[in-house]
Amino acid sequence: MAAADSASATLRRHDLCSRGIRLAGKMRSDVVDLLDTYVEQQGLDASASVAAVEGVPVAAVEHWDEQTGTQRLLENLAAYRAFRALLAQMLEEQQEQLGEADATLGRALAAVLLQVSAFTYHLEELLRLENRGPPGEEAAVPPMPPPLSLFERKLRGLGVLRELAQWAVRSARDLRQLTKPGPGSGVAPSPAESP
């Protein structure tokens, strides 16, 4: 019975990782398209440098290959919960700023927000499978930033989407690491799986 449960959990984990990888790939593709639309609609320079903004999860990581599976999942979860809040805020600001005049950008933002929410769910499920359970959302969501000017909000939005595009690539890589056997997956094998 224990072996069957373990095998079932392994299959479920593999299934969640595979779906998550596909979702991350689609998400990245949509975010890249959204970036083009955003830059155009907000009148920004696509090559503009955006300094790191407080509250925006940075995808850049050192010693990525040395992370355990649990570390990967926790960092991903914290990031996507933050992106969920940031995108919701961007959507609200965009609707206030442009009203119904630009439905295209609003729809694209909403679609990406949906994908981020779906991906967050995947990560929470993966953590439950590892008997860790996802941390409370209050701890993961960064505090609201101080009020910004319109131009600062536009630049922050650009920063959010750029980092989200990087995270989508990183997440696909992280989930692939989880499907590999060995220490990189960060999951101790059950007695049934041990050699």
Next chain:
Amino acid sequence: LLLAVPPKEPVLMCRSNNYPKGFYCSWHLPTPTYIPNSFNISVIHGTREMVCEKDVFPKNRCHIRYLQLFSTVKYKVTLTVTNALGKSSTTLTFDEFAIVKPDPPESVVAKPVPNNPRRLEVSWQNPSSWPDPESFPLKFFLRYRPLILDQWQHVELSDGTSHTITDAYAGKEYIIQVAAKDNDIGTWSDWSVAVHATPWTEEPKHLTTEAQITETTSTSTSSFMPPPTTKICDKGAVVGSGSVAVCWTAGLVLAAYGVLFI
């Protein structure tokens, strides 16, 4: 008499063919200076200066190990070339993902499929320079055409290192190449070395029959039996398709040969 000149702006290129380990930059001068030159390269990532270790060979190349992955901060590479008469420099700025370009796939093999006149089985291997294809899988682009046509057929393959072409023209020699790209980032590799293959064709049975008739009715002791590997028909003389191909030119010759000796 050659006049020494100060260096012109050097040509600089950076590329990662071994992501995520690192990248390399290589350079050359567009025109010779006819006197010794020295090259200095600097690599900045954000506020951090990185070391570009010069390769022993070729001498105009150095490589950098990635310290971070998935960064949105651009890399800035500046190459300065100096000689006794002056100096010149050039700068490249790029994203981590933008310069990722694998080497072409290796060991491309194309084989006919027995009893399948329209199929060719193609297989290849990941480039050996790509360090971790399991974590950083490659996707592939295969192109193929019969030698007699200019138009390529293309197939994009998201996994696996083999593919069966199922719409080849029977009996036609094909040229096939494969390219690779990281599944998520960067650009396509150059095309692999080209391989040639021809789909399987059935041995033309009626030619053996004609030869046998010629042998039994002829008063000569000689017989006409083509060796198994000899192509006695040129492509233009073959009519029909599939496994039953009539080589009418050779047939006429054989018939004439047979008549001569009756």
